[in-house]
Amino acid sequence: MSANPKKGFVSSTLSYKGGIGHWSWILHRLGGLGIAFFLILHILDIFMVGVSRAAFEELLFIYHEPLLRPVIWALVFGVFYHALNGLRIIIQDFWPHMFRYQKQLATTVWVIVIVLTVFLVGVDIAGMLA
Amino acid sequence: MTTRYARTPKPSGSTFEVLSWFYMRASGALLALMVVFHLIWMHYVIGLTNIDFDVIAGRWTGPGGIFWRSYDLTLLILASLHGMNGIRFVTDDYIHNRGWRAVVKALIALVLLLMVVFGGLVIFTFNG
Numbered sequence: 101m102s103a104n105p106k107k108g109f110v111s112s113t114l115s116y117k118g119g120i121g122h123w124s125w126i127l128h129r130l131g132g133l134g135i136a137f138f139l140i141l142h143i144l145d146i147f148m149v150g151v152s153r154a155a156f157e158e159l160l161f162i163y164h165e166p167l168l169r170p171v172i173w174a175l176v177f178g179v180f181y182h183a184l185n186g187l188r189i190i191i192q193d194f195w196p197h198m199f200r201y202q203k204q205l206a207t208t209v210w211v212i213v214i215v216l217t218v219f220l221v222g223v224d225i226a227g228m229l230a
Numbered sequence: 231m232t233t234r235y236a237r238t239p240k241p242s243g244s245t246f247e248v249l250s251w252f253y254m255r256a257s258g259a260l261l262a263l264m265v266v267f268h269l270i271w272m273h274y275v276i277g278l279t280n281i282d283f284d285v286i287a288g289r290w291t292g293p294g295g296i297f298w299r300s301y302d303l304t305l306l307i308l309a310s311l312h313g314m315n316g317i318r319f320v321t322d323d324y325i326h327n328r329g330w331r332a333v334v335k336a337l338i339a340l341v342l343l344l345m346v347v348f349g350g351l352v353i354f355t356f357n358g
Contacts, residue, residue, distance in 0.1 A: 132316045146286070147348045147349065147352045149283065157282070157283060163281045183258075220273045223277075227278060228279070
């Protein structure tokens with residue numbers, strides 16, 4: 101439900117002042133949707149392995165094309181964020197006293213996500229230069 | 231000033247919704263570990279530019295075949311259900327018209343079925 105039903109859901113979603121928990125909720129949801137749509141595509145491209153070598157190779161540009169790398173990196177960031185923020189939600193749901201440390205947990209999530217993302221983007225760039 | 235927090239609001243409503251709430255957390259914890267491992271494996275151990283037919287085929291038919299097929303099947307089922315259930319949550323939040331919500335939910339169920347069937351088919355029947 102929108103925070104204010106008189107406004108559109110986009111503006112009420114963006115103007116609701118829920119602090120860091122609210123921003124995590126937006127990013128968790130957007131990231132989840134993006135990952136779900138990629139998952140559908142990913143099942144299709146791997147299904148092609150069973151169709152034929154040529155059929156699969158037609159789709160390999162997804163992982164090989166340098167121009168698509170920024171999209172892959174956005175996906176990598178989205179997966180790491182959704183995974184780590186999801187673990188934060190689990191911790192807070194099953195150990196409610198941890199809600200007291202929501203800000204610290206959210207900061208920890210960001211630190212781990214940035215480290216993991218920078219590492220994999222760096223690995224990909226090194227692979228492109230090699 | 232210390233703020234006192236009550237218990238987390240228990241999911242209310244049907245048994246299905248309680249199970250669904252629990253499933254998102256149980257599968258989410260497993261997926262977090264398995265997908266992070268998957269990403270590090272594909273980007274760091276193999277390398278994106280090295281991914282080709284032989285890498286995927288070799289993994290399923292080689293000595294670790296059973297392991298990789300089980301790993302991929304587990305990911306397929308956990309992630310498809312987790313993702314489509316997540317999209318179902320979003321439709322509950324934003325589609326208020328009962329009729330449209332039913333249509334969209336039926337579509338989500340169909341997509342989920344296709345994902346598991348197509349993905350499962352290749353994992354079980356691939357033989358090189």
